Amino acid sequence: xxxxxxxxxxxxxxxxxxxxxxxxxxxxxxxxxxxxxxxxxxxxxxxxxxxxxxxxxxxxxxxxxxxxxxxxxxxxxxxxxxxxxxxxxxxxxxxxxxxxxxxxxxxxxxxxxxxxxxxxxxxxxxxxxxxxxxxxxxxxxxxxxxxxxxxxxxxxxxxxxxxxxxxxxxxxxxxxxxxxxxxxxxxxxxxxxxxxxxxxxxxxxxxxxxxxxxxxxxxxxxxxxxxxxxxxxxxxxxxxxxxxxxxxxxxxxxxxxxxxxxxxxxxxxxxxxxxxxxxxxxxxxxxxxxxxxxxxxxxxxxxxxxxxxxxxxxxxxxxxxxxxxxxxxxxxxxxxxxxxxxxxxxxxxxxxxxxxxxxxxxxxxxxxxxxxxxxxxxxxxxxxxxxxxxxxxxxxxxxxxxxxxxxxxxxxxxxxxxxxxxxxxxxxxxxxxxxxxxxxxxxxxxxxxxxxxxxxxxxxxxxxxxxxxxxxxxxxxxxxxxxxxxxxxxxxxxxxxxx
Numbered sequence: 001x002x003x004x005x006x007x008x009x010x011x012x013x014x015x016x017x018x019x020x021x022x023x024x025x026x027x028x029x030x031x032x033x034x035x036x037x038x039x040x041x042x043x044x045x046x047x048x049x050x051x052x053x054x055x056x057x058x059x060x061x062x063x064x065x066x067x068x069x070x071x072x073x074x075x076x077x078x079x080x081x082x083x084x085x086x087x088x089x090x091x092x093x094x095x096x097x098x099x100x101x102x103x104x105x106x107x108x109x110x111x112x113x114x115x116x117x118x119x120x121x122x123x124x125x126x127x128x129x130x131x132x133x134x135x136x137x138x139x140x141x142x143x144x145x146x147x148x149x150x151x152x153x154x155x156x157x158x159x160x161x162x163x164x165x166x167x168x169x170x171x172x173x174x175x176x177x178x179x180x181x182x183x184x185x186x187x188x189x190x191x192x193x194x195x196x197x198x199x200x201x202x203x204x205x206x207x208x209x210x211x212x213x214x215x216x217x218x219x220x221x222x223x224x225x226x227x228x229x230x231x232x233x234x235x236x237x238x239x240x241x242x243x244x245x246x247x248x249x250x251x252x253x254x255x256x257x258x259x260x261x262x263x264x265x266x267x268x269x270x271x272x273x274x275x276x277x278x279x280x281x282x283x284x285x286x287x288x289x290x291x292x293x294x295x296x297x298x299x300x301x302x303x304x305x306x307x308x309x310x311x312x313x314x315x316x317x318x319x320x321x322x323x324x325x326x327x328x329x330x331x332x333x334x335x336x337x338x339x340x341x342x343x344x345x346x347x348x349x350x351x352x353x354x355x356x357x358x359x360x361x362x363x364x365x366x367x368x369x370x371x372x373x374x375x376x377x378x379x380x381x382x383x384x385x386x387x388x389x390x391x392x393x394x395x396x397x398x399x400x401x402x403x404x405x406x407x408x409x410x411x412x413x414x415x416x417x418x419x420x421x422x423x424x425x426x427x428x429x430x431x432x433x434x435x436x437x438x439x440x441x442x443x444x445x446x447x448x449x450x451x452x453x454x455x456x457x458x459x460x461x462x463x464x465x466x467x468x469x470x471x472x473x474x475x476x477x478x479x480x481x482x483x484x485x486x487x488x489x490x491x492x493x494x495x496x497x498x499x
Contacts, residue, residue: 044148044165048224052159054139061089061155062474066135066142069174069240069281070430070470073330075386077133078434081475088156092476092491095158099485101128101147105463118423121483122378125467126189130481131172131279132240133429133469140222141479142182143487144171150184152225153487155479164225169213172279173240176248177222178262183248184218187236189278203295203320208253208276209236217241217250219265229265233258239277239291239327244284244304251277251291257300259307269307273300278324279468285330286360292337294324299337301363311363315356317341322381329430331387334407335360338371338394340381351376353383353396357410367410374398377425384430384468393438393451395427402427402440404454414454418442422465429466434473437496441466441480448496460495462488 054061063071063079071077081089103110109120110128125131127146135142140161141153150171152161166184173185190212191199199206209215216232235254242249247268248260255274260267275293283290288310292299297318301310315323315337322339329336338355353371358364375398383395383402390407400422404413418426422443431438431449437457438449444465448458464484472479478495480488492499 046162046164046225047160048162049160050224052154052157052161053223054154054156057086058156059139061086061139062136064138065179066137066175066177067243068283069132069327070384070386071472073283073285074388075327075329075384075430075470076388076433077470077472078432079136079474080435085475089475089477092493093156093489094491094494095489097151097153097158097160097487099130099143099145099147099151099487100149101145101485103128103464103484105482105484105486109465118378121424121465125465125483127170129483129485130469131238131467132174132481134472134479134481134487135175135177136472136474136479137177141487141489142175142177143481144173144175144184145485146170146172147485150175150182150220150225151487152182155474155477155489158489162225164220164227166218166220166227166230167214169215170238172238173281176241176243178243180222181228181262182220182222183241183243183262184220185237185240185250186213186218187215187238187253188212189238204274206276206295207235207255208278210234210254212236215252217248217260217265231258231260231265231267235276239279240281242282242284242289247304249282249284249289249304251280251282251293253277255293257289257291257302257307259304271302271307271309273298273309276324278321279327280324281327283328283330283335285335288360290328290330290335292323292326292328294321297323297339299323299328299335299358301335301360313356313358313363313365315339315341315354316368317352317354319351319381326382327384329385329387329392330360332390332407333360334358334366336385336387336392336394336407338382338385340377340398350374351398353398355385355392355394355405357392357407366408369405369410369412371396371403372399372401374400374425383427384470386430386433388433391451393431393433395429395442397425397427400426402431402449402454404451416449416454416456419456419459420445428468429470432471432473435499439471439473439478439495441469441471446471446478446480446495458496
């Protein structure tokens with residue numbers, strides 16, 4: 001039987017903690033016992049299997065921390081291991097872990113006969129499965145799911161270490177892991193009717209996620225999943241925070257950005273810029289942070305220490321939601337972002353995708369390129385860029401392509417057309433560069449592509465669907481999550497026989 005983390009909490013403790021939350025803006029460490037839900041035997045209880053945790057050298061496999069969505073500011077989740085690493089991580093392991101809402105990988109999305117394939121797949125991603133990929137730290141795979149749970153799984157065995165649901169809200173992010181703490185972000189795509197009316201009257205004054213559920217950052221103990229503190233935000237926080245220099249940074253669906261003490265959860269600063277952050281995860285780079293907002297379509301650069309706006313930029317013609325979906329990538333003094341653009345008035349109403357590079361310090365536009373056009377796509381409007389060795393690799397879901405650009409000049413190097421049809425459009429996830437090759441998850445497949453030529457080398461069918469879940473590669477193992485609510489591991493040689 002699983003070990004259940006239990007604690008009965010008196011009413012006065014709950015009341016006091018609620019007062020502290022209202023006064024200080026977070027649930028302090030001393031009041032961490034207000035973890036919700038409070039039924040210690042119910043289906044949403046925190047379940048712990050400490051006997052499944054890695055030990056010895058196995059507990060050293062992978063990076064020592066995870067500070068960003070897609071691992072780092074460049075969005076390349078690839079981690080070579082040394083010759084002295086355990087044999088299992090070098091050779092690769094294979095397992096599949098079904099999460100709470102796991103759906104057969106061989107089946108179409110639930111509700112496809114009602115919504116159609118494209119919308120049903122998007123709905124399953126947004127409410128049932130994993131929106132982003134996993135985090136792998138010290139022999140443990142961490143994942144957030146829209147099934148309202150976060151998971152810690154042994155990277156070698158695929159066995160559950162703990163499962164926690166600190167709030168009745170979707171968990172769409174990429175768990176951050178620093179020291180003994182796991183940071184989750186909570187928020188959903190939902191608008192209640194009051195916000196729909198507010199949006200109709202004044203789009204820039206509306207807020208996504210407001211009064212829908214309890215949004216914000218939840219800090220958990222890395223070993224057992226117990227809640228340490230909670231930082232509330234008015235708007236949704238679907239996107240992933242960033243960690244830098246003992247601070248956390250997040251933007252929300254009400255147009256706010258926050259700087260937070262990563263140890264205590266105390267707010268250090270708050271800056272209101274307006275608009276809505278949908279899935280644009282914060283990037284912390286060279287003492288500044290970068291994120292994009294929808295409705296008021298801007299990319300923002302804020303000072304890490306005080307939240308002051310350093311500069312803001314935009315993408316010409318960005319659709320009202322597109323620019324707030326994509327997480328900016330940063331490397332070598334350049335920040336890159338793309339977005340779906342509003343179509344010109346014509347009979348076909350084709351949508352485009354535009355990518356733009358900015359000087360990270362000044363916001364000066366370095367180059368802008370049209371990535372191609374296609375039919376309107378549902379939900380996530382853009383491709384997450386990845387930077388490696390002064391090359392930007394990025395997808396375009398309206399055209400179902402991936403492209404490579406020179407980082408400093410914007411010169412187009414190649415275009416690869418995804419060969420398999422995806423009803424909602426292919427090309428959202430950031431590629432992963434590892435040992436001279438690109439690994440790309442889109443649709444039901446993981447592809448291997450030559451980064452110099454854009455030529456497809458291999459493809460491996462998995463099933464289900466990948467949206468913006470990028471592969472994480474550690475040694476000889478590929479770790480994946482799926483919109484069908486699975487965490488998976490497979491040997492790299494299964495995907496690429498020549499590896």
